Amino acid sequence: MTATIHTSAIVEAGAQLGEDVVIGPFCHIGAKARIGGGAVLHSHVVVAGRATIGARAQIFPFVSIGAPSQDLKAALAEGAVEIGADCVIREGVTINAGEATRIGDRCAFLAYSHVAHDCRLGDGVVLANHALLGGHVEIGDHAAIGGGTAVHQHVRIGAHAFVGGLAGVEGDVIPFGLAGGNRARLAGLNLVGLQRRGFSAARIAVLKSAYRSLFIAADGGVFDDRLARLAAAHAGDADIALLVDFLRRPSQRPLCAPRRRGDSA
Secondary structure, X not given: OOOEEOOOOEEOOOOEEOOOOEEOOOOEEOOOOEEOOOOEEOOOOEEOOEEEXXXXXXXXXXXXXXEOOOOHHHOOOOOEEEEOOOOEEOOOOEEEXXXXXXXXXXXXXXXXXXXXXXXXXOOOOEEOOOXXXXXXXXXXXXXXXXXXXXXXXXXXXXXXXXXXXXXXXXXXXOOOEEXXXXXXXXXXXXXXXXXXXXXXXXXXXXXXXXXXXXXXOOOOOOHHHHHHHHHHHOOOOHHHHHHHHHHHOOOOOXXXXXXXXXXXX
């Protein structure tokens, strides 16, 4: 079956539509767009620039994908967006182009969330309503961002992390971490999320011990020393390796850490 295109939609010459794509009323698909098989654009969707959308996407009204960056220095330069398969993009979402805005498979973007230029998101990422990502944000697999949360540009949020709603995130959030508040601080591990993802009690116990040794131990010396001891003690553990690698990678942002006693709220 070829693509089904509503008579009110505009599909510019050059656009590539996969099998069984549905383009609903009043959509506008640019000449450089590529839309994978089985994708459904329900209505009033704009796909601009060099945007690639994976198979079986469900895209709801008033979504804008591939528009130029809102970076005022970019002078509305055309960029590119790559979105993986099986993503759900709800009403009013905006996903801006950049040199490399990339989104993995099976992500969900709830109403009016925003992905700025050059963000890189893994698989299974969820942005709740009105969550906002600044430019160059990186989010690992299966992380979730609560409604109304704003993430500063260049922040990294690790795999399986959860950031609560209405947070202001200025620093990197560790994999498996739970963070919230304005400004956001770590509040432990994302235990509910890990259990839902099928993490065993033994895996979670190891992560709890790692968290204590890094952020709670009073006699552990400087942070780099604690990190080195953790890596040596759990060599070969994939979860700990993910955590250690995240913390050792260079970053333009500080680390989102637990609130210290005496810090203001």
